[in-house]
Amino acid sequence: MISxxxxxxxxxxxIVAPYVAIIIFLLVSIRRYRTEAxxxxxxxxxxxxxxxxxxxxxxxxxxxxxxxxxxVIAFLxxxxxxxxxxxxxxxxxxxxTAFVAALLTMLGLTSLIIRRVTDPKVxxxxxxxxxxxxxxxxxxxxxxxxxxxxHSWGSSWFAALAAPYLxxxxxxxxxxxxxxxxxxxxxxxxxxxxxxxxxxxxxxxxHILVVPNPYLWRKPQVVRWYAAWRAFRA
Amino acid sequence: xxxxxxxxxxxxxxxxxxxHTCSIACKNIWTDRKGTEYMWWNNVETKPxxxxxxxxxxxxxxxxxxxxxxxxxxxxxxxxAKTLTNIFHNPSMPSMDDYYEPxxxxxxxLFNAPEGSDQPTAxxxxxxxxxxxxxxxxxxxxDDLGGSPVYAESDPNLKGLTEEQRQQLFAIERLVFFYFPRxxxxxxxxxxxxxxxxxxxxxxxxxxxxxxxxxxxxGWRAxxxxxxYKKTFYNWSTGKSxxxxxxxxxxxxxxxxxxxxxxxxxxxxxxxxxxDADRIEEVAKLPNEQLIDGHxxxxxxxxxxxxxxxxxxxxxxxxxxxxxxQSPVYKFVKxxxxxxPPHIEFRTLPMLYYVxxxxxxxxxxxxxxxxxVSSEFFHDIEQSRVPLQFMANLFGAGHQGKVVYALKKxxxxxxxxxxxxxxxxxxxxxxxxxxxxxxxxxxxxxxxxLTSLCTFEERFVIPPMHREEAIEMMRxxxxxxxxxxxxxxxxxxxGL
Ligand code: SF4
Ligand code: SF4
Numbered sequence: 001m002i003s004x005x006x007x008x009x010x011x012x013x014x015i016v017a018p019y020v021a022i023i024i025f026l027l028v029s030i031r032r033y034r035t036e037a038x039x040x041x042x043x044x045x046x047x048x049x050x051x052x053x054x055x056x057x058x059x060x061x062x063x064x065x066x067x068x069x070x071x072v073i074a075f076l077x078x079x080x081x082x083x084x085x086x087x088x089x090x091x092x093x094x095x096x097t098a099f100v101a102a103l104l105t106m107l108g109l110t111s112l113i114i115r116r117v118t119d120p121k122v123x124x125x126x127x128x129x130x131x132x133x134x135x136x137x138x139x140x141x142x143x144x145x146x147x148x149x150x151h152s153w154g155s156s157w158f159a160a161l162a163a164p165y166l167x168x169x170x171x172x173x174x175x176x177x178x179x180x181x182x183x184x185x186x187x188x189x190x191x192x193x194x195x196x197x198x199x200x201x202x203x204x205x206x207h208i209l210v211v212p213n214p215y216l217w218r219k220p221q222v223v224r225w226y227a228a229w230r231a232f233r234a
Numbered sequence: 235x236x237x238x239x240x241x242x243x244x245x246x247x248x249x250x251x252x253x254h255t256c257s258i259a260c261k262n263i264w265t266d267r268k269g270t271e272y273m274w275w276n277n278v279e280t281k282p283x284x285x286x287x288x289x290x291x292x293x294x295x296x297x298x299x300x301x302x303x304x305x306x307x308x309x310x311x312x313x314x315a316k317t318l319t320n321i322f323h324n325p326s327m328p329s330m331d332d333y334y335e336p337x338x339x340x341x342x343x344l345f346n347a348p349e350g351s352d353q354p355t356a357x358x359x360x361x362x363x364x365x366x367x368x369x370x371x372x373x374x375x376x377d378d379l380g381g382s383p384v385y386a387e388s389d390p391n392l393k394g395l396t397e398e399q400r401q402q403l404f405a406i407e408r409l410v411f412f413y414f415p416r417x418x419x420x421x422x423x424x425x426x427x428x429x430x431x432x433x434x435x436x437x438x439x440x441x442x443x444x445x446x447x448x449x450x451x452x453g454w455r456a457x458x459x460x461x462x463y464k465k466t467f468y469n470w471s472t473g474k475s476x477x478x479x480x481x482x483x484x485x486x487x488x489x490x491x492x493x494x495x496x497x498x499x500x501x502x503x504x505x506x507x508x509x510d511a512d513r514i515e516e517v518a519k520l521p522n523e524q525l526i527d528g529h530x531x532x533x534x535x536x537x538x539x540x541x542x543x544x545x546x547x548x549x550x551x552x553x554x555x556x557x558x559x560q561s562p563v564y565k566f567v568k569x570x571x572x573x574x575p576p577h578i579e580f581r582t583l584p585m586l587y588y589v590x591x592x593x594x595x596x597x598x599x600x601x602x603x604x605x606x607v608s609s610e611f612f613h614d615i616e617q618s619r620v621p622l623q624f625m626a627n628l629f630g631a632g633h634q635g636k637v638v639y640a641l642k643k644x645x646x647x648x649x650x651x652x653x654x655x656x657x658x659x660x661x662x663x664x665x666x667x668x669x670x671x672x673x674x675x676x677x678x679x680x681x682x683x684l685t686s687l688c689t690f691e692e693r694f695v696i697p698p699m700h701r702e703e704a705i706e707m708m709r710x711x712x713x714x715x716x717x718x719x720x721x722x723x724x725x726x727x728x729g730l
Contacts, residue, residue: 037449039729041473050329129730212431220428225439226704
């Protein structure tokens, strides 16, 4: 699959990088969860600064979740997305929503970066890894917004080109013909995504892996028994 | 009947001298680490006062505890749906400003200062940022009514008091206060546990101690918002929440918790209560005025054969049942009805009870001064210098009945003991007062003994924890003993 030639770099970035990233992601996350469970935390700094916090964290999280969800949906059901986009009005609605979400993310991110540098207490709990995370988000979001603005319509060509590329990775038959011809900004967006995935398990981003969904169905009170036999009866 | 055992506590406020020894004992053992400097798992507040964190009792502000909505029990701060939307920014979360920014002093400046005409000083520096700070708040900023026009007057318990009663509390010659030491109440219906999205908080089945699993906590900080007593704290350095552990490593080895052990006023009692876990929800839903009775009715008589049988069936060890029969807490709470839960209207069913304090006994309120003459030797409870409504807001969910009962009984016992030892009150009067206070002579003697002459063993009746039996199905206990210790296998350090 990988051969020297004109597309050598593309092969590194779009075939080797994703697999390496995903393997690192899985191995490191699992190892970290098993041996350093204590470090799995959202590392919230709301306690140190409670006002500005809202204006950064809330738009950022709602924005990024919407954007990510959009990517995942277009990856899972590309045909339906294309069908939806066949009507201009529906296309505008979809693109508009995505764009608003991206703007929210951008504003939120800006606000929380400002908070990180201006509040002395919050600054104190900011590590170098946090700056790597912020930096990669900046690259990711700026490239994403650029693509959305200048290479329209992203939702359609994502479904038509990026989704098949991703599926080709999933099915272990990587096919980069979909991406080699893409504009360089799109390529940056994809490459930096792989980098982020590889780096995520070393950072605070692991909190995404432990979103507390069981809360939705568990009973309000939790009792733990030390006696082994009680654990089953209770 | 689903009998469970709970290590419960009584603080006898009439005996607290406000020395803060308890707080220091706790701090030295548990919270002298980075990120915990501001925490006081045990703190002692002056009442009236705003407490720690400031105005913690004001649930309009902090939204802690439970509320009844259409007959259903709901957390004030969160719900299943709200947990999803508020997880990024918790609107009910207090910030460090509500507590205080911990500080130390730059002592080296005392030694390194260049020679000059001024005395060198050690300026305060923040323990968070390391920068110089102006200290503007502390854990006990309003100790002994310091700054009371600002602090004590904002005490949420002053609600419902007339302007005149408030004035009287603070007029210089009539000023009155008492101390209110607080730790986690290890509640039966803990809102901290119910709020945790990760399920990291739990109540230990065997002894009812409420703990936070440090490996499951993700720093969502819902417990901090949900505890109406503000007894879970967020460690800003590790990104995990922490709370009072009732010194369980000490309890498991038969020692009283550090704050109990060190208490100078000997105000603290600890012992087992057996309770009916099936009725918790039903009781937590009672209307305010029935809460105290309901809460008391959860506590079962450890001498009742039916209770003993049900306890045994539930796997409660005979030695724990015996311990429950000796429990000083049972006497104060159930037999004598002297000890009351704090702010039961928060509906977490706290298992730390307080004997409400008597005001200065020789003086009472007159029209505009304090007078030390009374129709009886000690002042009338109704005329006591701390208005009853204030006490009722703290210990009676706003209702005075139970508080008056407890205070009257204490007063009757004092009168009785005075009649006996000093003799300037006749026994007739004393016995009449005991009768009026629903107290027999024997009971009065027993209360007097356990209040004034109690030994260490009488105050702390610690049940054997039987950890060896708990693990024996999984491991050989003697082998287990040589392979475990307290603390972490991996360091409790903040991740990147
Ligand atoms: S006082 Fe009650 S609600 Fe608060 S932390 Fe303790 S057990 Fe939880
Ligand atoms: S050590 Fe005892 S007497 Fe002293 S403040 Fe604490 S509870 Fe009160």
